[in-house]
Amino acid sequence: VQVVESGGGLVHVGGSLRLSCAASRRTFSSYFMGWFRQAPGKEREFVAASTWSGGSRYYADSVKGRFTISRDNTKDTVYLQMNILKPEDTAVYYCAARMGHTTQWYEENEYVYWGQGTQVTIAS
Numbered sequence: 174v175q176v177v178e179s180g181g182g183l184v185h186v187g188g189s190l191r192l193s194c195a196a197s198r199r200t201f202s203s204y205f206m207g208w209f210r211q212a213p214g215k216e217r218e219f220v221a222a223s224t225w226s227g228g229s230r231y232y233a234d235s236v237k238g239r240f241t242i243s244r245d246n247t248k249d250t251v252y253l254q255m256n257i258l259k260p261e262d263t264a265v266y267y268c269a270a271r272m273g274h275t276t277q278w279y280e281e282n283e284y285v286y287w288g289q290g291t292q293v294t295i296a297s
Contacts, residue, residue: 174204174286178268181291184258188295192253194268194288205271206244206251207284210264210293217267221253222278231278235261258295265290 175197184190196204207222221242222231230242236255244251251268269284277283 174270176268176270176286176288178266178288178291181266181293183294183296185296186259188258189254189256190258190293192255192266192268192291192293194251194253196249196251196270196286203272205274205278206242207269207271207278208242208251208253209267209269209281210262211267211290212261212264215264217281219279219281220266223251224274233279255293258293260295260297263293263295265292 176194178192178194180190180192182190203225205224208220209217210220211217219233220236221240223242223244227244232240239257241254242251267290268288270286271284275283
């Protein structure tokens with residue numbers, strides 16, 4: 174399975190971006206999907222995750238209320254809508270996937286497939 178992120182870029186504080194993650198497999202609807210990010214000099218951290226149906230979604234406290242994860246299984250794509258962006262949101266954002274459910278959706282080791290990352294930079 175290949176996952177490819179897109180949609181990163183440079184925006185000003187308070188702006189919005191939407192990241193996309195396209196998966197290569199037709200069984201995309203069976204995959205649990207997550208977004209992680211890694212800021213310069215920091216460890217990679219959990220951002221958001223979604224069950225295969227999109228019925229359950231999980232967020233890091235730092236993005237709750239500002240970011241929304243969604244998915245379109247007809248397009249094999251998961252999205253991360255990011256609003257009210259802050260300088261601390263600057264990072265490389267990674268899409269990740271795994272087959273089946275996990276209760277540790279915040280742990281990067283739970284995910285098997287990773288994208289190459291897309292840079293998001295918030296200018297103050």
